[in-house]
Amino acid sequence: MLCTKGFLLNPKIKNMPAADYLVTIGLEVHCQIRTATKMFCSCRAGFGYDPNTNVCPTCLGMPGALPVLNEYAIGRTILAGLLLGCSIPPISKWDRKNYFYPDMPKNYQTSQLDLPLCIGGSVPLYEWNFPAGVAAPQTEAGVVRRVRLDHIHLEEDAAKLTHFAGYSLVDYNRGGTPLMEIVSAPDLHTPDEAYAYLKSLQQIMVCAGISNADMEKGEMRCDVNVSLRPKGQEELGEKIEMKNINSMSAVRRALIYEIRRQAEELDAGIRQEQSTRRWDDALGESIVMRTKENAHDYRYHTCPDLIPIHTDPLVQKVRQEIPELPDARRNRLITEVGLPAADATTLVGDADLYDFFRQTVDAGAPARRAANWVINTLTAVLTEKGSTTVGCPLTPRHLAGIIDIVEQGIVSTNQAREVLDLIWEQPELEAPAAADKLGFKKTDAGALEAQVDAVLAENSDIVDLVRAGNTKLINALTGKVMKESNPKPNPKLVTQIITSRLGLS
């Protein structure tokens, strides 16, 4: 809310930029790779542990501690490169980027300068990833256009600093986590495109299982470069960088603001100077931090502790396991599984949810039903119980069992939710046993029909009203049958029998 408020309060950004300028945007995206261990040591990688519990002499930068490469992380980066059509040079090497700051105890970050793992390639802008309310150009295959990449390199993440008044806390758990940096060419032109780029890139990383890419958890972070030049000028304008923006909509807001600000200054004859600004999303404005920062400020040099990587064996290995891209997956879910486009997009954007769906189908559930349960009921239950698909007691096999007893008419959808809650508490129960425990049994059709007939006979006044057209009262009759029955039948089935008895269906 704050962001929106600040955004509206700022009179500078009511309008879009002056049309006389060409806007050039480049994005540098940092993406944490989904690995069990860190990049150069065997410490556990991941989010949510007590501060400074996953550390060792290597990731704490102790003198004499040497790095050991995480081959899996290199393979994931190559996989990302192959998915995005990059070329993978036969040799890639490591460089030290020197800087002095408490988030990097060695005083250098092990990174890659001139021989990165992946060169070139491009990111598809999927039409369904443009911001809500923005009409993306319609395309047949869903790809609006491809945004060129400069390169992808691999490096280690820095520690996490949390600043308070007068002091800061540092958590080295994050320090040394494998981090991909995906650097686009200056090939984007609008804030909406930048938004769609980030969303598409996130889906690709998630779909391929390379990264969870959750921006809220800092697993994906974005630096933005933007410059303006008058139409007709070949040379790019001075580049303004905004670092570490932590949501896609904030990137879009920052760009809208910054384009407007630069256009106004250029209109007023104020030259832009290459600089780094900080985007304050709450205030809705960017503030200059420093000017002129160049690669030579970091005094890069080849890392003497790590030999260059010969990539060929890994490329051969990774080529065998290239997964489907989000557009192919989405298309398959729509055309083969018959899901609505919105459901397919939801599953494409969440790898864990997709895995749960796929495993529920593997456990025997019909795909459309499984998707519906996973997207609607399961996500609601997980939010309610503060759990995730990975940590919850409910398994895809349970869910397939629940869907099955609904299909068989043993329980209604509402009753199935009670079954789910019981399984959550007692995961050793299978769905039929849980339904049995709750007194839900498959109805004996003959007995149920007799029950319906009895209720209709006892309530002839209501029956007359229904026959006269007040069909809403069918629910009242269903309720009466439900009340009289033990075990509880499926209310849908009861309504069906009533309507058929009254000649209404």
Ligand SMILES: [Zn+2]
């Ligand atoms: Zn370590």
